[in-house]
Amino acid sequence: GIVNGMDVSEWDPTKDKFLAVNYDVTTALEGKALNKEALQAEVGLPVDRKVPLVAFIGRLEEQKGPDVMIAAIPEIVKEEDVQIVLLGTGKKKFEKLLKSIEEKFPSKVRAVVRFNAPLAHQMMAGADVLAV
Secondary structure, three states: OOOOOOOOOOOOOOOOOOOOOOOOOOOHHHHHHHHHHHHHHHHOOOOOOOOOEEEEEOOEOHHHOHHHHHHHHHHHHHHOOOEEEEEOOEOHHHHHHHHHHHHHOOOOEEEEOOOOHHHHHHHHHHOOEEOO
16 A cells, blocks of 8 residues: 555546446536446445435544444434445454444445455445445
Protein backbone atom coordinates (compact mmCIF):
# COMPACT_ATOMS: atom_id res chain seq x y z
CA GLY A 1 0.00 0.00 0.00
CA ILE A 2 0.84 3.64 -0.13
CA VAL A 3 0.90 5.31 3.27
CA ASN A 4 -1.85 7.95 3.41
CA GLY A 5 -2.60 7.62 -0.26
CA MET A 6 -3.58 5.30 -3.08
CA ASP A 7 -2.21 4.01 -6.32
CA VAL A 8 -4.07 6.20 -8.79
CA SER A 9 -3.49 3.82 -11.70
CA GLU A 10 -4.94 0.83 -9.79
CA TRP A 11 -7.99 2.86 -8.70
CA ASP A 12 -8.53 4.63 -12.04
CA PRO A 13 -12.21 4.07 -12.92
CA THR A 14 -11.44 4.06 -16.64
CA LYS A 15 -9.47 0.81 -16.29
CA ASP A 16 -10.13 -0.60 -12.78
CA LYS A 17 -10.43 -4.37 -13.32
CA PHE A 18 -12.72 -4.80 -10.31
CA LEU A 19 -15.53 -2.54 -11.50
CA ALA A 20 -18.71 -3.82 -13.09
CA VAL A 21 -18.56 -0.88 -15.52
CA ASN A 22 -15.58 1.34 -16.25
CA TYR A 23 -16.29 5.04 -16.71
CA ASP A 24 -14.63 8.38 -17.37
CA VAL A 25 -15.62 12.01 -16.94
CA THR A 26 -18.04 11.83 -19.88
CA THR A 27 -19.76 8.63 -18.71
CA ALA A 28 -19.44 9.09 -14.92
CA LEU A 29 -23.13 9.59 -14.10
CA GLU A 30 -24.30 6.43 -15.83
CA GLY A 31 -21.14 4.49 -14.90
CA LYS A 32 -21.51 5.25 -11.19
CA ALA A 33 -25.21 4.36 -11.30
CA LEU A 34 -24.47 1.00 -12.95
CA ASN A 35 -21.70 0.29 -10.43
CA LYS A 36 -24.10 1.17 -7.62
CA GLU A 37 -26.65 -1.34 -8.91
CA ALA A 38 -23.93 -3.98 -9.23
CA LEU A 39 -22.78 -3.28 -5.67
CA GLN A 40 -26.31 -3.47 -4.28
CA ALA A 41 -26.84 -6.81 -6.04
CA GLU A 42 -23.46 -8.17 -4.94
CA VAL A 43 -24.05 -7.50 -1.24
CA GLY A 44 -27.72 -8.51 -1.35
CA LEU A 45 -29.39 -5.13 -0.91
CA PRO A 46 -32.44 -4.10 -2.92
CA VAL A 47 -31.29 -2.67 -6.23
CA ASP A 48 -32.53 0.91 -6.47
CA ARG A 49 -30.64 3.83 -8.00
CA LYS A 50 -32.75 6.34 -6.11
CA VAL A 51 -31.82 5.18 -2.58
CA PRO A 52 -28.69 6.92 -1.29
CA LEU A 53 -25.89 4.40 -0.67
CA VAL A 54 -23.29 5.17 2.01
CA ALA A 55 -20.05 3.16 2.16
CA PHE A 56 -17.40 2.77 4.85
CA ILE A 57 -14.15 0.92 4.24
CA GLY A 58 -11.70 0.68 7.10
CA ARG A 59 -10.36 -0.92 10.21
CA LEU A 60 -12.78 -1.50 13.06
CA GLU A 61 -10.61 0.02 15.78
CA GLU A 62 -11.45 2.70 18.36
CA GLN A 63 -9.50 5.46 16.61
CA LYS A 64 -11.59 4.96 13.43
CA GLY A 65 -14.90 5.62 15.21
CA PRO A 66 -16.84 2.36 14.81
CA ASP A 67 -18.57 3.03 18.14
CA VAL A 68 -19.97 6.26 16.70
CA MET A 69 -21.11 4.46 13.53
CA ILE A 70 -22.67 1.64 15.54
CA ALA A 71 -24.66 4.17 17.58
CA ALA A 72 -25.67 6.24 14.54
CA ILE A 73 -26.60 3.60 11.97
CA PRO A 74 -29.85 2.39 13.59
CA GLU A 75 -31.03 5.98 14.03
CA ILE A 76 -30.18 6.88 10.44
CA VAL A 77 -31.82 3.85 8.82
CA LYS A 78 -34.96 4.21 10.95
CA GLU A 79 -35.41 7.84 9.87
CA GLU A 80 -34.08 7.82 6.30
CA ASP A 81 -34.50 5.81 3.13
CA VAL A 82 -30.81 4.92 2.85
CA GLN A 83 -28.54 1.91 2.44
CA ILE A 84 -25.22 1.46 4.26
CA VAL A 85 -22.42 -0.94 3.33
CA LEU A 86 -19.46 -1.39 5.65
CA LEU A 87 -16.28 -3.31 4.81
CA GLY A 88 -13.56 -4.00 7.30
CA THR A 89 -12.14 -6.11 10.07
CA GLY A 90 -10.80 -5.35 13.48
CA LYS A 91 -11.97 -5.72 17.04
CA LYS A 92 -14.36 -8.64 17.33
CA LYS A 93 -16.79 -6.65 19.48
CA PHE A 94 -17.25 -4.12 16.65
CA GLU A 95 -17.55 -6.85 14.03
CA LYS A 96 -20.29 -8.56 16.08
CA LEU A 97 -22.15 -5.31 16.73
CA LEU A 98 -22.15 -4.40 13.03
CA LYS A 99 -23.38 -7.87 12.07
CA SER A 100 -26.19 -7.52 14.62
CA ILE A 101 -27.22 -4.20 13.04
CA GLU A 102 -27.24 -5.92 9.65
CA GLU A 103 -29.56 -8.59 11.09
CA LYS A 104 -31.93 -5.90 12.41
CA PHE A 105 -32.01 -3.97 9.12
CA PRO A 106 -31.43 -6.55 6.36
CA SER A 107 -32.82 -4.39 3.56
CA LYS A 108 -30.69 -1.38 4.52
CA VAL A 109 -27.37 -2.48 6.06
CA ARG A 110 -24.58 -4.84 5.03
CA ALA A 111 -21.53 -5.43 7.21
CA VAL A 112 -18.82 -7.35 5.39
CA VAL A 113 -16.32 -8.24 8.10
CA ARG A 114 -13.49 -9.61 6.02
CA PHE A 115 -10.79 -8.32 3.70
CA ASN A 116 -12.11 -8.02 0.14
CA ALA A 117 -10.12 -5.76 -2.21
CA PRO A 118 -12.45 -6.20 -5.22
CA LEU A 119 -15.45 -5.22 -3.08
CA ALA A 120 -13.59 -2.14 -1.82
CA HIS A 121 -13.10 -1.00 -5.42
CA GLN A 122 -16.77 -1.61 -6.22
CA MET A 123 -17.84 0.31 -3.11
CA MET A 124 -15.71 3.32 -4.06
CA ALA A 125 -17.16 3.28 -7.56
CA GLY A 126 -20.78 2.68 -6.61
CA ALA A 127 -21.38 4.59 -3.39
CA ASP A 128 -23.13 7.94 -3.36
CA VAL A 129 -21.40 8.90 -0.10
CA LEU A 130 -18.16 7.69 1.47
CA ALA A 131 -17.97 7.74 5.27
CA VAL A 132 -14.41 8.44 6.32
